[in-house]
Amino acid sequence: MNPLRRNTAPAQSGHAVLSGRGLVKRYGTQHALAGADIGIQQGEAVAIVGPSGSGKTTLLHVLAGILKPDAGEIFLAGQRIDQFSEKRRSELRRSEFGFVFQQGMLVAELTAEENVALPLLLGGTARKQALSAAREWLTRLGLRGREGSRPGELSGGQAQRVAIARALTHQPKVIFADEPTGALDTRTGKETMDALLVAASDAGSSVLIVTHDRELADSLPRTVIMRDGRIATGVAVA
Numbered sequence: 001m002n003p004l005r006r007n008t009a010p011a012q013s014g015h016a017v018l019s020g021r022g023l024v025k026r027y028g029t030q031h032a033l034a035g036a037d038i039g040i041q042q043g044e045a046v047a048i049v050g051p052s053g054s055g056k057t058t059l060l061h062v063l064a065g066i067l068k069p070d071a072g073e074i075f076l077a078g079q080r081i082d083q084f085s086e087k088r089r090s091e092l093r094r095s096e097f098g099f100v101f102q103q104g105m106l107v108a109e110l111t112a113e114e115n116v117a118l119p120l121l122l123g124g125t126a127r128k129q130a131l132s133a134a135r136e137w138l139t140r141l142g143l144r145g146r147e148g149s150r151p152g153e154l155s156g157g158q159a160q161r162v163a164i165a166r167a168l169t170h171q172p173k174v175i176f177a178d179e180p181t182g183a184l185d186t187r188t189g190k191e192t193m194d195a196l197l198v199a200a201s202d203a204g205s206s207v208l209i210v211t212h213d214r215e216l217a218d219s220l221p222r223t224v225i226m227r228d229g230r231i232a233t234g235v236a237v238a
Contacts, residue, residue: 023072034229047217050226065089098167137165
């Protein structure tokens, strides 16, 4: 993806596919989030950057329903979701969200195609149909012939592509990626991110990426900068 221009300001959330307003998350007396506001448009790819401890990963986890905010509101396609029960948030993560983590988080005992099919299988899709969809995504991500390989038989880049395919196979509204290139060398990381962004664009999914990788952040159309649990405005990307 080669953006025509860069934007370091938070998007307005009025027509956002995913938005958070006044998000607060406390751990004891410490604020991981201290009133964060963010909006992500449909099909948009956004990087979240900032120093360690600024609240980047907490923001991602709160928006994804992994953590529940202590205050604030979260909307997905106009529907408020932060008040959902844990069961409904879990269903939401399976059906509307996709995840790519630094270490891939693949199930070691499953083959590549079974790992990719997992969200569909958990959602009730018939096994034959789920595996067929998984194979299609693996082919699109350059992994044809590795469908039967287990995570331990794949390179780091291949394993991350399996994770990307898993995140996309159920065509989620939003993909959350937490340091997706952190365990990869520079070349493999770039190839992996290119694969993620192209595949997400094809699927119409938005992508929210937490990263310390400045090159990766600079390659995305918009960067959100966090400082002390808030979205910083009027701050240049250093």
